[in-house]
Amino acid sequence: MGTITFLIVLSILVFIHELGHFLAARYFGVTVHVFSIGFGKKLYSKQWMGTEWQFALVPLGGYVKMKGQDDTKPGLVENGNDSYNNKKPWQRIIILFAGPLANFLLAAVLYFSIAILGANSLSPTIGKIIKDSPAQRAGLQTEDKIVRINDTDIKTWKQIGETITQTKTALKFYVQRNNELRTFVINPEINDSENIFREKIKKRMIGIAPAPKLVTIYHSPIEAISYAYDKTIESSTMIFKGVQKLIQGIIPSSEIGGVITIGKVISDASESSFIALLAISALISVNLGVLNLLPIPALDGGHIMFNLYEIITRRKPSDKVFMYLTLLGWFILGSLMLLGIYNDINRIFLKG
Missing domain, CATH: 2.30.42.10 (PDZ domain)
Structure with missing residues (x-):
């Protein structure tokens, strides 16, 4: 039951994040070819509103594939006003920022619900x-x-x-x-x-x-709005500072948790109470929003930096630089994921 809860919660958080990108892209007239929950082999899909909505084999993330955007092909140019690469840099920044923003808004909604139901x-x-x-x-x-x-x-x-x-x-x-x-x-x-x-x-x-x-x-609706705002800001600040302390070496790398730790935390929360499940889901949603804003190539924050560079210099980064930085970003993300899994396995054996 814990595994099912983990997959449901993670899928909802990913869906909300990608929905933010999707809605912003459609607002600016960008065609979205694919909206995927999960990576890898397609398990189920349905065509709707000009987009292929699908579930994929590996349910540990998701993506929206927009016309004119492909990290593996930085020089890709697709003509038409419905192409992402033909939008102005500030419009692309809004599309990129909309994903993390959706996670912050979801966290606020969850915290509001907690305040009403009883914190x-x-x-x-x-x-x-x-x-x-x-x-x-x-x-x-x-x-x-x-x-x-x-x-x-x-x-x-x-x-x-x-x-x-x-x-x-x-x-x-x-x-x-x-x-x-x-x-x-x-x-x-x-x-x-x-x-x-x-x-x-x-x-x-x-x-x-x-x-x-x-x-x-228990909070009144007005009090709940204030509670939700304060908790969202508080948790966002805590995670930002946590990343900073990790980079500074104040927090040891052994504290990094991977997908196993996340799954266990969600599972334990679901067994504790519904309120606890809402609370940990809100915290993970904020975490997803914050981490995606980090200026790492391959993340939303990295792409935002590329667009800010274009606004300041009035020219795009070269395809070669874009490719190398994107590969570096994937290397950093892959290393962090492997470190998290390594730490998870270590914790399991130490407890055993």
Whole structure:
């Protein structure tokens, strides 16, 4: 069942990405010969609206084949106003950007749905207090539930950290303990900590850790729009920074996961809950959008760079340069895929 869920989720994400390209291309009058989910041998196809819609043997991606665009033939020229290579560079950039944009929009829709159905977060309940910390000296105890800090109502554990780090003075904590509301004034201290990339940082803290309790937060439609926007921006920024840290060597290459890891994550999420499945699908959709915008030849971001070069220099890159850079792009992508699969296999044997 997990494998089927993985293939369905991945196919939907790929379909939405390629649909973005397709709709933008058709908007500018470009003929789309093929819309494919998967690569390799064709399993099923249907002609509709002048396009061959097909499912292919290897369901790990997809593509739209437009008139006048072929990475294997950079010098290809197909005449007619319905040809991709005859469109203005800014129009081609919009067609290229539409795929990643569709993934960001899909993620926003999924996050909106999560907000309406009920987003699960860590409860603002204290599970552990560090010895001699500001929290202990102030009198906080385990199982205390923080309901407000100063004038900010607290509903999730994440809000506690955000409120503490965004202020510079002592804070007034309103705590629910045994059905009583108590108040404590706590002055956070700056201590050593780690961010999500395991980098050493200095952070304002009071010395508490969460209890293993979840709380479900339901949002109104207006609140859900704000939640969806914030989560899409937050996850996009996290992935962009993750790629940056990977290039800098801060995140080791052993952390790269391949298709096996993605499949396991989706499978585990589907077994956990429908909300968890929506959340991981949204994150993978953002990931797909971000990675496709990287300036690597053979990806949308690489082609966007070629078109920006044409806008700036008023001439296209030579066919030879285009071909070599595209081959380099495929080599980079192939290497990353093999590294991901290698890491996946390593993890399986290490667990075994």
